[in-house]
């Protein structure tokens with residue numbers, strides 16, 4: 001199977017080079033039963049992130065790059081990434097992965113192992129036993145991280161503890177290919193797209209598994225998530241509950 005790890009980046013020059021080196025140079029060599037690739041979707045980072053990616057893709061031909069014209073939100077970046085992975089790169093499986101070391105590259109192997117066990121949708125979950133978020137996070141940061149997922153669980157009754165986790169694996173055939181991979185159809189261009197995609201995947205009957213992950217502190221650069229994401233998540237949850245059927 002062809003598995004593409006999609007990584008959105010905005011100003012990740014301190015992280016992206018080492019991350020690509022680790023995933024393409026080490027982790028992929030430890031997965032022998034699939035054809036692995038990376039797709040970076042860079043939101044026109046002014047810090048030179050795309051240049052670092054190009055240099056790495058000269059060493060590792062399975063590193064691909066989309067250069068967006070501007071920063072358009074993480075949801076928009078993933079839509080562009082999933083479309084390209086499915087239509088141009090021929091992906092059978094897509095993995096969502098952050099570009100700042102908050103996800104452990106070793107967890108890619110654990111996601112793929114669950115796909116090999118027959119799951120269509122594997123969620124790296126911070127809020128199941130064994131999962132965690134950084135202990136040093138301030139209370140407001142913990143609240144921000146928990147709010148969207150908890151609201152989705154309660155209001156939509158989703159049987160998942162971490163709806164907004166950024167680490168996910170999705171089977172393409174019958175599932176990711178049927179997601180609304182179109183900016184005019186998706187309900188949010190920001191983080192809340194994750195709630196909609198989870199909702200749609202479960203509705204399609206994806207065989208789903210949550211595995212615990214340690215969500216680490218970002219290593220360099222700065223966060224792009226804001227308090228506005230709370231209201232955006234709430235908006236998406238309410239639309240899914242009361243408008244969209």
Ligand SMILES: Nc1nc2c(ncn2[C@@H]2O[C@H](COP(=O)(O)OP(=O)(O)OP(=O)(O)O)[C@@H](O)[C@H]2O)c(=O)[nH]1
Pocket residue numbers: 007008009010011012041042043044068071072073074077098099100102166218222223224225
């Ligand atoms: N292309 C693109 N990438 C983005 C955009 N916003 C965020 N990203 C990337 O998406 C990933 C997740 O964003 P983060 O800012 O780390 O969000 P977060 O993990 O919730 O926040 P922190 O815990 O503070 O890092 C990172 O690799 C970002 O560089 C965007 O508008 N466009």
Ligand SMILES: [Mg+2]
Pocket residue numbers: 098100102218223
């Ligand atoms: Mg982050």
